[in-house]
Amino acid sequence: MQVEGTKFRQLQKILLEALRTTERIETAIKYAIDDYGLRISKFDVLTKVAPNEYVFDLIEKVNTVDGIEYLICGALRECPDSRTLTAFSEEFGIACSSDVISSNNGTQARSSSLVELCVKDFTGRVQEIRDIIVKLAEDAKAESAKQKDKSFGASGSGSVVIIKGMGGVGKTQLAYAVAQQLAQQYPDGLVEVNLRGADKKALAPESVLLTVLQKLLKLPSISSSITPSRSDSLKDDYRTLLEGKSVLIVADNAQDYEQVKPLASVPLGCDLIVTTRLSINHPGGIPIQIGPLPHSVAEAMLCKICKRIGKDAAELARLCGYLPLALRISANRLEADPSFPVGEYLSNLANDPLVQLSDPIDKDLIVEASLRLSWDPLTPTARNVLAQLSIFRISFDFAAAQGILHLPKGAPKLRQVISELFSYSLLTWEDSTKYYTIHDLVGAFARTQLKAIANSTYLRYAQYYVELAEKAEALYRKTGDTAAIVADEGLQPEELLHLNVVWAWLLSARRSPTTNKLLLRFAECSIYTEGLFNGSRQQRIQQWNIILGIAQRQNDLSSQITAWGGLASSYTNLDKPDNQDRLRQAIDCFRQQITIAQEIKAYSREAAATWNLSLALEALDPISVADLERAVRLAQDYIDYNKEQIKDADRERLAKLRTRIAELGAGSKPAYVPEPTRQESFDRDELDK
Numbered sequence: 001m002q003v004e005g006t007k008f009r010q011l012q013k014i015l016l017e018a019l020r021t022t023e024r025i026e027t028a029i030k031y032a033i034d035d036y037g038l039r040i041s042k043f044d045v046l047t048k049v050a051p052n053e054y055v056f057d058l059i060e061k062v063n064t065v066d067g068i069e070y071l072i073c074g075a076l077r078e079c080p081d082s083r084t085l086t087a088f089s090e091e092f093g094i095a096c097s098s099d100v101i102s103s104n105n106g107t108q109a110r111s112s113s114l115v116e117l118c119v120k121d122f123t124g125r126v127q128e129i130r131d132i133i134v135k136l137a138e139d140a141k142a143e144s145a146k147q148k149d150k151s152f153g154a155s156g157s158g159s160v161v162i163i164k165g166m167g168g169v170g171k172t173q174l175a176y177a178v179a180q181q182l183a184q185q186y187p188d189g190l191v192e193v194n195l196r197g198a199d200k201k202a203l204a205p206e207s208v209l210l211t212v213l214q215k216l217l218k219l220p221s222i223s224s225s226i227t228p229s230r231s232d233s234l235k236d237d238y239r240t241l242l243e244g245k246s247v248l249i250v251a252d253n254a255q256d257y258e259q260v261k262p263l264a265s266v267p268l269g270c271d272l273i274v275t276t277r278l279s280i281n282h283p284g285g286i287p288i289q290i291g292p293l294p295h296s297v298a299e300a301m302l303c304k305i306c307k308r309i310g311k312d313a314a315e316l317a318r319l320c321g322y323l324p325l326a327l328r329i330s331a332n333r334l335e336a337d338p339s340f341p342v343g344e345y346l347s348n349l350a351n352d353p354l355v356q357l358s359d360p361i362d363k364d365l366i367v368e369a370s371l372r373l374s375w376d377p378l379t380p381t382a383r384n385v386l387a388q389l390s391i392f393r394i395s396f397d398f399a400a401a402q403g404i405l406h407l408p409k410g411a412p413k414l415r416q417v418i419s420e421l422f423s424y425s426l427l428t429w430e431d432s433t434k435y436y437t438i439h440d441l442v443g444a445f446a447r448t449q450l451k452a453i454a455n456s457t458y459l460r461y462a463q464y465y466v467e468l469a470e471k472a473e474a475l476y477r478k479t480g481d482t483a484a485i486v487a488d489e490g491l492q493p494e495e496l497l498h499l500n501v502v503w504a505w506l507l508s509a510r511r512s513p514t515t516n517k518l519l520l521r522f523a524e525c526s527i528y529t530e531g532l533f534n535g536s537r538q539q540r541i542q543q544w545n546i547i548l549g550i551a552q553r554q555n556d557l558s559s560q561i562t563a564w565g566g567l568a569s570s571y572t573n574l575d576k577p578d579n580q581d582r583l584r585q586a587i588d589c590f591r592q593q594i595t596i597a598q599e600i601k602a603y604s605r606e607a608a609a610t611w612n613l614s615l616a617l618e619a620l621d622p623i624s625v626a627d628l629e630r631a632v633r634l635a636q637d638y639i640d641y642n643k644e645q646i647k648d649a650d651r652e653r654l655a656k657l658r659t660r661i662a663e664l665g666a667g668s669k670p671a672y673v674p675e676p677t678r679q680e681s682f683d684r685d686e687l688d689k
Helices: 006-021 025-040 051-061 065-078 083-091 126-148 171-185 205-217 231-242 257-264 295-305 307-319 324-336 342-351 367-375 380-389 398-404 414-423 440-447 451-479 482-486 493-508 513-524 537-553 557-571 580-599 603-618 625-641 648-664 684-688
Strands: 100-102 108-110 160-164 189-194 247-254 271-276 286-289 428-430 435-437
Touching: 126 160, 126 171, 126 286, 160 171, 171 189, 171 247, 171 271, 189 205, 205 231, 205 247, 205 257, 231 257, 247 257, 257 271, 295 307, 295 324, 307 324, 307 342, 324 342, 324 367, 367 440, 380 398, 380 414, 380 440, 380 451, 398 414, 398 451, 451 482, 451 493, 451 513, 493 513, 493 537, 513 537, 513 557, 537 557, 557 580, 557 603, 580 603, 603 625, 625 648
Parallel strands: 160 271, 160 286, 189 247, 247 271
Antiparallel strands: 428 435
16 A cells, blocks of 8 residues: 555654664664665565665665564664664554565565575675576576567476585585575565485486475465376476466585486576586576685674684684684584684694584584585595695695506596586686696595505605706706796796795605605705795794704715805895804804715816805904904805806905905904815815816
């Protein structure tokens, strides 16, 4: 009934003001829109950009008291503590029951159990929901246009949305959230069926159709004498029941396309939403691929469930891999036990994520069980490949995968196996970088399956990246430019991260001839790339001492030169020496380098150590003429040896050193001149050779 009276205008004005002032305006608006918005306009209202704009526009369009009351009820369900809303709802006698509410046309809109399945603290996925709503609207508009053109035939078809993603990513809740948003668009009912595609009791296609038919027949809006029994007539019965109706069907947890194909023939006015872990496609369907939540949304979800997480939300979200299932389990556990310190839970989660990500009350909330549902259907080869690839905790390319994998003879080609992993949403691909990624929790689960082949897999991983480091070192020697190491033809950012992982693993791995050999090879080629690795000064000193000890036990003199150089560079930065004691330790390391290089006649390495020693002596404070004279002699030896490669800046440095000697004058005592164990300058006869 149209109302022009005072009551309507008062309600409209107060509701607008209440929604403007409530703290949770966006959520209140969302519920208000859910309740009434789609009854005013099918989709156009929700596709506006700003929530404030479309809700106020919506309220302006509402022209009945019933409509206004409906909006108030929706807002009150989310904001029951809003004094403004409560006060005027009581003043005007508005009953805010969500079970039965009158609509514009006087029919009864029943609360759907499917809508109620959407968790109250559902967070995020705003863009995905909007995309689905818009695409459904576009499809409906296009299909309606076809019906006006008689050449397309008499009957049209509804849309099929396929929501894809890994286990625990929130596909089902997204489907429920969409159903909640669109509930009023399907006045004849909402139907949900669990296809059980991820377990061993998946419904057969005929059982899927029969189950949906039985649920449809229970809807008050569908009256029929059909008794579905014969398999050959089920498809016709399905189409007949839905013809001329507006029903939304959610087919959750699909196993494959064959399982949902019978449901895909929905007539115009009805739509189907499918959720699946698998890469299912339907001709003309609407594919929606979802991944973990954005960082800020994941943190908001944690705090919405358990407020005391607070400042630890960022770290907890990271450890959960931003996966909705893991986030919910963690927040539930902390909310259920207020005595459980958040910091302690974070520590436990970091050490053993699969054990911690299990809800002790709700047995459906177990991350490991969810991941196993994707693991079990894999072929043995795919399981083997995923287990080996799980050592990649950072994105990797196809060449790296080939480099570390060991497959038995007769196994399918790697591309084929990777496609299988993709089909189960166990791998993701970034087209811009051409890199694969395994989710942190998928990797944690798959690594538990490595078992006997774990060590050999890590050794192949280390071998591959040591060879990559050797190529990077060769590139530097070719160009003489450190920047070339990380240029387009050099190491990529992900590869540098992998080098850090391998470096740390080789240093901490159980010592064996193989790990020792790989570590020394890595050390040999890290003269310039080592500076790209992470770690504090003290950590680098410890690392190079480990390498030096291995090299000495194996009497590997070349690696000893490298280790002494690594120690020297860890003690001080010759460009900006910041500590005289560490500088003297570096000088001792350079002297050791020179001694060993002379012993094995490694003249180029002796020359480099000589130059560095001259730089270190020059940086002494205070410095004597004797120290400077030694620095000049060593620098001159280096310049004589590298005549063709010497830069003007090196000659200028030598000239400045001689000027400083003249300024200091003769007679001062050396500040630090350790006695060399061997000659510290080049053998001129050897140099001439």
